[in-house]
Amino acid sequence: MRGLAARLDGRVIRKATLSRGDLRRVIPAGLAARLTGARVTSFRRRGKYILMRLDGGDSLLLHLGMSGRMAIRPSSAAHPGEKHEHLVIETEDGWRIGLIDPRRFGLLDLLPTVEEDAHSLLRGMGPEPLDAAFTPAVLGAALSGKRTPIKAALLDQHVVAGLGNIYVSEALFRAGISPRRLATSIPGARAERLVPAIKATLTEAVAAGGSSLRDYVQPDGELGYFQHAWKVYGRQGLACERCPGVPPCPGIRQMTQAGRSTFFCPRTQR
């Protein structure tokens, strides 16, 4: 969102082009026409959704799904026909911002700005994990009585907003909590560890991922570097960094929970 705001906030959209009518759901008719000629007045993020406000009172709702990304280039640059570029926004000051989403799990919608919080996709969403209001007591209350593994509970956007499959594994490792543990056992001392672990994981990821969006300005920009900071995700079989040397770490394990990969250290996460 910060990368988009750097190029779009305060700018006038010269032209918006939609090349297909659906992503995860049908895109409202007239969305491109509404963007064209509008000035972008502010940005907001809620969970994994980005909201771009326009003068005139509407907001563009954007979700990148699993495979979506934004490509930012000067309008003057050559465009060797990116595949799966579903929406293109060109600004009056000469930038071209494209939404590229091969799997089309992403989402676009248009809604009145005053109704953002009432939107069906945002209503009922859990607290923002980086807000001061996201405390161990708040997380504990959301998990209390839930007889699902904590891994699955943290992926539920109604419990806490914005955590994905990678960050859940990373946060549980930092907190020393087994992904198999039932959510209802978290309130109390474990929530006291888990909340700061979630905040630290996301703060570091945003710092690293923000750089990737800036790099998108380059034609062959790198995707970012938080993947180099993963402590368990994708590291099955490797030693974790928290086990004492003797005896050595039994190795990071991978398993499937609710259809998603989970990575964890079987010794330090209990």
Add this chain to the structure above:
DNA sequence: CAAGAATCCTGTCAGC
């Protein structure tokens, strides 16, 4: 009601 499975879609990679 809650939890797991199936589902949408395309690209990539391992194995043959």
Add this chain to the structure above:
DNA sequence: TGCTGACAGGATTCTT
């Protein structure tokens, strides 16, 4: 080189 199957950063809907 080419084919097949498994799997991928998400979230909703269907089953159990």
